Amino acid sequence: MPHDSQDISPVFRIDVAQSASESATPHSGATQNDVAAILHQLVAGQDRQNELMEEMIEQMHASQRQRSSELSQWKDANPLLARRCRAAAEALSQVQTEFLQTLTIDVNEHHEEMMDSEFVLNEFVDRYGPRLAHLNGVLQLLSQLSIQPGENH
Numbered sequence: 001m002p003h004d005s006q007d008i009s010p011v012f013r014i015d016v017a018q019s020a021s022e023s024a025t026p027h028s029g030a031t032q033n034d035v036a037a038i039l040h041q042l043v044a045g046q047d048r049q050n051e052l053m054e055e056m057i058e059q060m061h062a063s064q065r066q067r068s069s070e071l072s073q074w075k076d077a078n079p080l081l082a083r084r085c086r087a088a089a090e091a092l093s094q095v096q097t098e099f100l101q102t103l104t105i106d107v108n109e110h111h112e113e114m115m116d117s118e119f120v121l122n123e124f125v126d127r128y129g130p131r132l133a134h135l136n137g138v139l140q141l142l143s144q145l146s147i148q149p150g151e152n153h
Helices: 020-024 029-077 079-116 118-145
Strands: none
Touching: 020 118, 029 118, 079 118
């Protein structure tokens, strides 16, 4: 059923025309006070946001300092295991390098098939993704628990 434009009344009506007398007069004092009040509220809100961000950063730093202290205490209590973690991290790093070498060769040889076939791409991700994620996780843990060269333990 076709509608005439006269049958539909506008929901909103915005008058964009401004009379010559309105454009020539400056804003009233009340309007300037309203703008100033809003700006003051914005500045106060921004100040509060800054305070909260500073508190959040301090909490994060405190958490990192605590974690670092706990790791240091663990290394002090387990110096032999910490050295073994270091050796294992170095050996696993070599395994990771070899794994990445194999992965990159596979990508370079089969990238066109991966672009053309979702099945081939999914096979690639299934083959390398979980191993890479777990390998990285184990390597990171061993590195964190290990005594770094130059530490006195």
